[in-house]
Amino acid sequence: MSNKVKSSKRKRSRRSTFPTLYLAILTVLTYVPIAVVVVYSFNESKISSVWSGLSLRWYKELFRDPDMFRALLMSVLLGVSSCLIAAVIATLAAIGLPRAKLPGRKLVEYLSSLPIIIPEIVLGMVFLVYFSLLNLPFGMTTLIIAHTSFCIPYIYMQVKARLIGLDESYYEAARDLGASSIRAFFDITLPLIMPAVISGMFLSFAMSFDDVIISVFVTGVSTDTLPIKVYTQLKTSTTPKINALCTLMLVVTVFCYVMSYVFSRIGRRNMKTQKEREHKEAIRKA
Amino acid sequence: MLIEKTRDEVLEDIILSLRNFKKSFGDTQVLQGINLDVRRGEFVTLLGPSGCGKTTVLRIIAGLLDADEGQVILEGNDVTEAPPEKRNVNTVFQSYALFPHMNVGANVGYALRIRGEKKAKIKEEVARALSLVQLEGYERRMPHELSGGERQRVAIARAVIAKPKVLLLDEPLGALDLQLRRQMQIELKRLQRTLGITFIYITHDQEEALNMSNRIAVMRGGVFEQVGTPAEVYDTPRTSYVARFVGEANIICGKAVSVSDGFVTLRTDGGVVTARDGGIKFRAGDDVTISVRRENIQIIDELQDAGLRATVKEKNFVGGLLRTTLELDDGVEIIAARCGIDSPHVPGDVVYVMFTPEHAVAVRELP
Numbered sequence: 001m002s003n004k005v006k007s008s009k010r011k012r013s014r015r016s017t018f019p020t021l022y023l024a025i026l027t028v029l030t031y032v033p034i035a036v037v038v039v040y041s042f043n044e045s046k047i048s049s050v051w052s053g054l055s056l057r058w059y060k061e062l063f064r065d066p067d068m069f070r071a072l073l074m075s076v077l078l079g080v081s082s083c084l085i086a087a088v089i090a091t092l093a094a095i096g097l098p099r100a101k102l103p104g105r106k107l108v109e110y111l112s113s114l115p116i117i118i119p120e121i122v123l124g125m126v127f128l129v130y131f132s133l134l135n136l137p138f139g140m141t142t143l144i145i146a147h148t149s150f151c152i153p154y155i156y157m158q159v160k161a162r163l164i165g166l167d168e169s170y171y172e173a174a175r176d177l178g179a180s181s182i183r184a185f186f187d188i189t190l191p192l193i194m195p196a197v198i199s200g201m202f203l204s205f206a207m208s209f210d211d212v213i214i215s216v217f218v219t220g221v222s223t224d225t226l227p228i229k230v231y232t233q234l235k236t237s238t239t240p241k242i243n244a245l246c247t248l249m250l251v252v253t254v255f256c257y258v259m260s261y262v263f264s265r266i267g268r269r270n271m272k273t274q275k276e277r278e279h280k281e282a283i284r285k286a
Numbered sequence: 287m288l289i290e291k292t293r294d295e296v297l298e299d300i301i302l303s304l305r306n307f308k309k310s311f312g313d314t315q316v317l318q319g320i321n322l323d324v325r326r327g328e329f330v331t332l333l334g335p336s337g338c339g340k341t342t343v344l345r346i347i348a349g350l351l352d353a354d355e356g357q358v359i360l361e362g363n364d365v366t367e368a369p370p371e372k373r374n375v376n377t378v379f380q381s382y383a384l385f386p387h388m389n390v391g392a393n394v395g396y397a398l399r400i401r402g403e404k405k406a407k408i409k410e411e412v413a414r415a416l417s418l419v420q421l422e423g424y425e426r427r428m429p430h431e432l433s434g435g436e437r438q439r440v441a442i443a444r445a446v447i448a449k450p451k452v453l454l455l456d457e458p459l460g461a462l463d464l465q466l467r468r469q470m471q472i473e474l475k476r477l478q479r480t481l482g483i484t485f486i487y488i489t490h491d492q493e494e495a496l497n498m499s500n501r502i503a504v505m506r507g508g509v510f511e512q513v514g515t516p517a518e519v520y521d522t523p524r525t526s527y528v529a530r531f532v533g534e535a536n537i538i539c540g541k542a543v544s545v546s547d548g549f550v551t552l553r554t555d556g557g558v559v560t561a562r563d564g565g566i567k568f569r570a571g572d573d574v575t576i577s578v579r580r581e582n583i584q585i586i587d588e589l590q591d592a593g594l595r596a597t598v599k600e601k602n603f604v605g606g607l608l609r610t611t612l613e614l615d616d617g618v619e620i621i622a623a624r625c626g627i628d629s630p631h632v633p634g635d636v637v638y639v640m641f642t643p644e645h646a647v648a649v650r651e652l653p
Contacts, residue, residue: 169383172350175370176377177397178448187396191387 034250041243058244068245071229074140078225079208082144083201086151091197093152094159095189113153123150124217131218139220146218147208154207155200158264162196199263206256210249301326301484302347302452307356309342309508316342318508320356324452329478329485333495333532334505340488341380343505344454347486348377360451371400376450378458382441384429390416390440391425397448415443418477435466442477452484459494471498492532496520504528511652520579522564525650529577536578536620537649538594542568549643550574555616556594557638561646568648575651582645583622585610585631586638593638596620598631612639 041059045052062068097109115123127146136142170192174184212227219228226249233242300323307320316339324330332340345351347358349370357366365373376397384393392399394415395408403411416424419439429437438458445453458474459467475498478485489495495502496516503513504527512524523529526537538559540552545568551560552574561576568574586593596612599619603609607623610631614620620639631637 167381167383169379169381170385172348172370173377173379173383173385174396176348176350176375177444178371178400179396180371181369183400188385 037243038247038250040240041247043240043243046240058240059248062241062244062248065241068226068229068241071224071226074223075209075225075227078140078143078147079205082147082208083151083155083204085144085148086204087155087197087201089148090152090155090200091159091190091193094156094163095185098163112156115150116153120150120211120213124214127214128217137220138218139223142218142220143215143223143225146214147211150211150214151204151208154204155197158196158200158203159193162193166192195263195266199260202256202260202263206253206260209256210253299326300324301328301361302486303357303359304343304347305357305359307343307346307353309339309346309351309353316508317346317353320508320510322503322510322513324484324486327482327484329475329487329498329500331487331489331495331499331502332505333489333492333502335490335531338505339508340505341456344377344456344486344488347452348375348454349373350377374448374451375454376445376448377454377456378438378441378445380456380458380460382429382437384437384440384444386429388429389425390421390427390429390432393429393440394425394444394447396444401448411447412443415447416440418446418480419443419473434461435470438462438470442474446477446481446483449481450483452486455485455487457488457490459489459491467494474498496532502532504531506531522562522647523577523649524564525652526575526577527652529649533579534621536580536583537575538578538614538618538620538646539573539575539616542570542572542574544570550648552576554594554614556596556614557589557592559592559594559641559646560643561648562643564648564650566648566650573651575649576646577649578620578641578646580609580621580623581607582641583620584640585612585622585629586640589638590640593640596637596639598633598635598637600633601629601631603627612637614639 040051042054042056043051044055044057093112097105097112102108123146127142127149131138131142131145166189170188171184174188175181179187210227211225212231215225215228216231219225224232226245230242230245230249233239302322302324304320304322307317308315309317320339320343322330332343334340342351346353349358349365349368349372353366357364359365360373360375384390385396388396391409391412395412398408398411412425413422416422419442421436421439421443424432424436424440429440432440438461442458455474459470462470471494474485487495487498496519499516501513501515502519503510504519505511506527512519512528514522519528519532523532523535529535529537538554540554540559542550543553543558544551545563548563549560550563550566550568551558559576561574561578585598589595594614596614598610599613600611601608602611606625608626608629610622610629612620612622622639
């Protein structure tokens with residue numbers, strides 16, 4: 001008896017030690033450096049390592065820099081257009097693939113998520129070689145193609161997960177009531193999977209917005225994106241402006257992740273309440 | 287394509303014919319030859335346990351599933367190949383399938399919106415359909431705000447607004463509690479009479495089927511074992527399965543000893559009894575299986591001209607009826623039910639079981 005109590009006590013203490021330890025490591029390795037950058041972005045001093053007072057000086061300078069502004073525009077344009085294109089392709093794929101009666105359908109589905117696993121540097125190289133072979137001029141077009149290709153899996157997986165949880169009878173009911181398959185798709189299926197599409201789009205925008213490696217390979221002369229700007233500037237000098245820029249990028253990325261989470265919750269919540277109700281009714285019936 | 291109507295179809299006003307459906311999923315044959323003629327305005331119930339293929343039949347009629355073989359003929363037109371939206375048939379789904387992102391008004395009016403009706407007309411029709419199911423003023427509610435019974439009514443309103451030729455209902459009352467189910471049975475029946483729409487109704491609840499239908503098709507393993515009026519199915523089951531499934535009849539087996547004018551007399555281990563032959567031609571010595579309803583079994587203390595010896599096993603008072611479980615001499619268990627709360631018999635008593643020949647009928651024993 002006493003043994004049991006002891007062991008359960010030990011178990012409990014181990015259980016609480018491990019997450020604490022994990023959190024500590026995570027904080028030291030990730031969040032402290034991030035916090036330092038964020039804090040120093042508000043540093044008045046020109047030398048990064050010296051704290052001389054709170055100021056928005058570097059943000060002001062950042063916004064006055066036409067180069068930076070241009071890079072920001074590039075990043076947003078690239079992110080928005082590639083995740084819009086990817087959303088269309090990925091949604092069509094997620095809906096179409098399970099219904100397609102082609103041999104090797106499973107393989108195609110599997111290959112769809114491959115770009116996530118392939119090392120980015122390899123992907124960048126591949127795009128570089130491929131676009132040169134095709135004689136495509138490097139610039140916005142090549143950037144959009146490359147970013148679209150790695151955005152697709154994020155949206156595809158979100159939409160696919162949503163479709164699996166979606167009752168087929170909604171679509172069937174629409175057909176039954178007289179809607180053609182296209183009409184039923186736009187009236188019923190698309191609105192129901194929209195939260196997942198948007199969630200995936202936010203996620204892939206975040207991916208596109210902070211991508212350096214692939215972009216470096218396929219960017220043109222005048223199409224440097226923000227991350228490329230950060231990267232090239234770091235090579236020459238680390239001005240506190242970079243801290244401010246990084247903080248802003250951080251805000252955008254975190255915002256995208258939060259939105260992605262929120263939208264994936266919206267989809268799940270609807271389904272959950274429905275399942276819960278059915279469950280409750282089943283209990284009441286029993 | 288217009289199919290030439292047979293004389294019977296014209297005479298009986300057949301609205302829907304199913305001709306020799308067959309359907310397999312992989313290696314399992316789910317439907318093996320389904321034939322059914324449904325008259326205009328009829329309430330037909332497909333009754334069977336889960337997995338017998340009744341939902342598959344409904345989905346083929348709706349066009350949501352293709353049959354491997356066979357035809358669906360709706361008002362003389364072969365619609366076998368037609369997509370669901372081109373058939374004048376609507377479905378009330380088991381899960382209701384109310385569009386969760388549309389309010390009740392938009393759900394109910396969906397079929398009319400597809401047709402491109404004017405907004406004012408849709409509004410008017412929606413209000414009428416909702417009042418038909420006693421949900422006046424529910425247009426702006428969302429499906430998730432409704433109770434199970436309300437969602438069910440919305441599903442019905444949505445399915446009848448386009449005035450389908452045939453309404454298909456897939457266990458629509460399955461998710462409701464008993465009290466609500468009884469009430470909805472009455473309402474559905476009333477609705478069917480008001481609208482004059484042909485109903486094809488699926489259930490596994492024999493009571494529901496007997497209560498609501500004009501005709502019942504008892505299904506088992508992908509075939510109809512019997513199609514008939516509730517009275518026919520109840521009083522003259524064709525097979526032992528139908529007898530057991532509808533009203534849990536007692537089944538007694540024996541050997542035919544004599545046959546006379548619609549009746550067969552059989553000998554069992556416990557004695558000799560007579561039953562209607564159910565249209566089966568027996569010869570002396572044949573195996574005979576008969577079905578007797580619980581309420582038609584009488585328990586007597588002394589053997590009269592015909593009866594089976596039995597031992598009282600158990601007595602239960604259920605649903606206002608006294609149920610006596612007895613064991614015949616050959617080990618077969620039978621149940622007798624009668625009004626009242628108690629009888630003089632106690633477990634262990636040796637008694638005789640009897641019934642009038644008109645109340646028993648010979649049934650086929652299918653594998």
